[in-house]
Amino acid sequence: MIELYVLLGLMIAGSLIAIEVKNLLSAVIAVGVVGLGLSIVFLLLKAPDVALTQIVVEIVAVILLIRATLNRDIAMKYCGRRPFGAIMGILFTGFVFVIALITFKDGLNLFGAPLMTVSQFYPQNAIEGTGAMNVVSAIILDYRAYDTLGEATVLFTAVVGVLTVMRSPGKKKEEDLQDSK
Amino acid sequence: MSKEHDHGMTIIVKTVTRLTVGLIFLYGIYIILHGHLTPGGGFAGGVIVALSFINLDLAFGGKVSAKIFSRGSTSVIEAFGGIMFLALALLGLRWGGFFDNFLHPDGEPGMLISAGIIPLENIAISLKVGAGLFAIFLTLITLQKFESEKK
Known part of the structure; x- marks a missing residue:
């Protein structure tokens, strides 16, 4: 450890x-x-x-x-000290620390324990249910495939956003787009 | 000295890249195709394949990677990956529901041909992720070149 x-x-x-x-x-x-x-x-x-x-x-x-x-050349701007933000950060960290001390005074559980019902279901049923030896792959592409579809949509939106924002200067040099001298 | 030595980085970087870039590409393909057997999958494998093209582009300049994988084809391949993923999901409607694993009992678990549509979904996601990240990389390089020429 x-x-x-x-x-x-x-x-x-x-x-x-x-x-x-x-x-x-x-x-x-x-x-x-x-x-x-x-x-x-x-x-x-x-x-x-x-x-x-x-x-x-x-x-x-x-x-x-x-x-x-x-x-x-990125414009560097000097940020002055912000005492209010520092005080709020220290207060919040201390608050979380005190709450954690009170909550976990008997010690934390072991990592991955207690085993929940859902996490017992997947290792027991994934191989005959989907045929995939990798249980993570079986979950993200079979049981939770909607999640992966949403993730693919997020990535698609990010690519479209980058291409849209960067488009106007790129258009003027269409002939040697990939030529980086 | 051939023409491809005019652009890009030094001869040391080019030699090391020439030796390793094929191995990086093959490792990405391996991660994609074994996504249902070993750790990894479409996302990580697609990023590794995109990294091999980024490696080519950085070491040799843009012209070499443009011959293999041009900027126009990144959009086409990304769209093809997305449509392939969605088509696999919609084909399941015929047999039971959205994202139904309609190919399922099709081989021993643990073999390369198994797990129904999960390897096909891995391939679709890898095409989408790899082409999308390479398109972002090419766009950022183009913008930087435009700004440095303007100065």
């Missing part, structure tokens, strides 16, 4: 660096550290499907952020 705490500390350090550092490339790399640490955390918590998706999406996100932010 010690490796989990090391990774969580690395992720907290990475997010703090990403906020505080002045150089934009360093900030993007620090965000990448957070995402890759999260992927290993998912692997340690025995969720390989989510870990695989997290690591590939993180790589794409870091590449897109580097390509989209580097060599571009």
Whole structure:
């Protein structure tokens, strides 16, 4: 369990660096550290499907952020200290901490326990019900396929939105769209 | 030096990319096709396939990847993936309901040909996700190039 705490500390350090550092490339790399640490955390918590998706999406996100932010003059605006926001943040964190201390004073349950009725049904019935050995795949593409349809719609909307917003400058150089010198 | 060395990154990056990009592409195909047997599936496999094209585009410049997978075809392939997913869902109406697994008992569980329409749905989602992410990447690169030429 010690490796989990090391990774969580690395992720907290990475997010703090990403906020505080002045150089934009360093900030993007620090965000990448957070995402890759999260992927290993998912692997340690025995969720390989989510870990695989997290690591590939993180790589794409870091590449897109580097390509989209580097060599571009972004107007830097100095944000002054905001004492009201800091006080509210500390108050809310303390509130959650106190509530958690009161609620979990007998100790937390083990991870994944108690086993609920629904989570017993899927491992017992998924293989003869759908024929898929990967129970996660059986759930997201058979039992909960509406969910995947909604997810595909969200991605389609995102792609259409990006293409629409970026369209007007792109149209003028139609002949060498993919040529990046 | 052939013509493709004029654009893109240095010769080291190009050599490493030439050796690895096929393996990355094949790994994505493997993740997609074994989505119902091992961890992974259409989403992760589609992103890996898109990453192999992004790798080509970054290392060799846009002309090489445009020969294989142009910007116009990304829209077509993404739309084809979405329509394929929805058509598989609607075909189930004939046998029982929306998203009915109408091919189901079709082989031993654990074999490559099994699990009914789940592998076909994985392929549809991978086409959609991969083409969509590659289209976003190409659009952002085009915008950046336009801004740097304007200066």
